Amino acid sequence: MDIIKYRKMYLSGNGGNNRFIMIKHNVDYLGRTSHFAHPLVVSGGAFWVNDTELCVGYELNTNSTIFRPIFSHKRQCLLDELHSNIVNPTTFWNRVKRRYYFTISHVKKLPLECVIGIVTFIY
Numbered sequence: 001m002d003i004i005k006y007r008k009m010y011l012s013g014n015g016g017n018n019r020f021i022m023i024k025h026n027v028d029y030l031g032r033t034s035h036f037a038h039p040l041v042v043s044g045g046a047f048w049v050n051d052t053e054l055c056v057g058y059e060l061n062t063n064s065t066i067f068r069p070i071f072s073h074k075r076q077c078l079l080d081e082l083h084s085n086i087v088n089p090t091t092f093w094n095r096v097k098r099r100y101y102f103t104i105s106h107v108k109k110l111p112l113e114c115v116i117g118i119v120t121f122i123y
Contacts, residue, residue, distance in 0.1 A: 020058035020068060027054055044071055097122050 025046070027038065038054065040046035046054040047070060060066040086092045097119050104115045 019061060021061050022049070022055050023057050023059055023067075024049055024053045024055055026052055028052065044073070046070065093122065 025040075038046070038048075040054055040056065041048065046056045049055050055070060057070055058068045060068075083089045100122060101115060101119045104110065104118060105112060107115075
């Protein structure tokens with residue numbers, strides 16, 4: 001999963017058309033030996049935005065009850081299980097992407113640039 005690409009294109013860095021707002025927590029964690037020692041970062045529930053702020057997730061700008069965490073452990077466990085049963089994951093995912101591309105490209109109202117963007121998000 002290319003998490004940096006996902007964050008930039010979908011969550012917060014897509015040229016001003018942000019549907020999601022980053023939820024930041026100010027922290028003053030004086031006892032840390034490094035940034036990675038903060039309990040939220042260690043548990044995988046947050047990442048450092050700068051020296052004093054943690055991002056714990058994103059909320060939809062039109063409906064604040066919709067919250068998207070920074071990482072889905074459940075999804076990653078499912079992908080890990082799937083990959084353990086596949087002989088060659090790269091070949092498998094390339095076939096899936098090709099199938100999705102040909103299916104979605106038949107939608108006449110959707111430009112091919114958008115189809116390519118959608119397909120790149122498939123694992």
